[in-house]
Amino acid sequence: MELSEALTDAAARIATVVRGVSPRRLDAATPCPEYSVRRLINHLLYWSPIIEEVGLRKTSSPDRRDDGTPDRTVGDWQGEYLGWLDRIVEAWAPAAAWAGTATVSGRQVPAATIGEKSLVELVVHGWDLARGTGQEYRCPDALAHVVKRVISDTAEETRALGMFGPAVRVEGTAAALDQALAFSGRDPGWRAEPAPV
Numbered sequence: 001m002e003l004s005e006a007l008t009d010a011a012a013r014i015a016t017v018v019r020g021v022s023p024r025r026l027d028a029a030t031p032c033p034e035y036s037v038r039r040l041i042n043h044l045l046y047w048s049p050i051i052e053e054v055g056l057r058k059t060s061s062p063d064r065r066d067d068g069t070p071d072r073t074v075g076d077w078q079g080e081y082l083g084w085l086d087r088i089v090e091a092w093a094p095a096a097a098w099a100g101t102a103t104v105s106g107r108q109v110p111a112a113t114i115g116e117k118s119l120v121e122l123v124v125h126g127w128d129l130a131r132g133t134g135q136e137y138r139c140p141d142a143l144a145h146v147v148k149r150v151i152s153d154t155a156e157e158t159r160a161l162g163m164f165g166p167a168v169r170v171e172g173t174a175a176a177l178d179q180a181l182a183f184s185g186r187d188p189g190w191r192a193e194p195a196p197v
Contacts, residue, residue, distance in 0.1 A: 003112070006146045007092050007119045011085045013139060014126035018078055020135050026073055030132035031190040032125070033165075037132045038073050040125060041081070045072040047121070048084035054102045054114045055091030088118070116150045123147045124184055127177070134192050144176035151183045159185070 001009075026038040035043065053059070072080075091097060092115055102111040123139065124147070130137035139147075151158075158164045165185025170178055178188035 001142045001146050003098060003115060003119065003146070004093055004095070006143055007115065007122065008089050009140070009143050010119055010122035010126065010147075011089050013137070013143075014122050014129065015082055015085050017126050017130045017133070017135055017137060018081055021078065021129065021133050025133040028132050028192060030128045030192075031186050032128045035128070037129065038071065040129055040132070041077065042072050044121075044125060045077065045081055045084070048081065048088060050104075051114070051118045051121075052084065052087045052091045054104060054111065054118075055088065055097045057097075057102060057111075059103045092118070116154070120147055120150055120184075123177075124151075124181065124186070127181060128186075131190055132192055139177045141176055144180060148176045148180035148183070151180050155183045 021037065021041075026036070026041075028037045030037055030040050032040065098112045098115050100111055101108045102114060103109075104114065123143065127137045127139070129135075155164060155167065159166070164183075167185060168182040168187050170182040170188060174182070174188070181188045
């Protein structure tokens with residue numbers, strides 16, 4: 001599976017999860033300890049314009065707050081995020097988006113690195129969001145294997161930056177998605193508390 005194809009598939013899968021988020025679940029926990037559902041959605045909305053800018057080779061300078069202030073889960077936040085997903089997919093569809101370098105916060109970085117990290121974000125946070133809101137996250141093996149490869153290749157570097165927790169032990173026969181999640185420091189067996197009534 002090509003990276004652009006994987007990104008398109010991942011975007012479609014997190015879009016399905018986003019459509020199923022109930023307002024009652026916004027303050028629920030997720031498998032990512034520092035993020036409630038609300039904070040995770042704020043994180044996704046914060047980074048979406050930056051991911052699009054990199055794909056389009058616009059100079060990206062993240063300077064907005066990524067701590068949930070202001071809270072972006074107001075109004076039609078679902079429609080807003082779905083729109084960003086469409087724009088991200090369009091920006092990263094050409095092969096040229098993955099080639100060369102891009103400027104992020106004044107630094108030149110390989111564009112493919114940003115594209116791969118964005119792919120991982122969509123899948124891993126899509127799973128986080130699904131689990132936090134009591135939904136199923138369906139990920140085909142082809143997509144899971146791409147994400148597993150990217151995560152395993154970069155896990156130690158990402159962990160050193162504080163973006164992944166310690167790896168979780170899983171069986172070598174575990175599904176590719178479970179192995180990818182475990183590399184990222186997540187427990188594939190994590191389940192949400194029942195929704196409030």
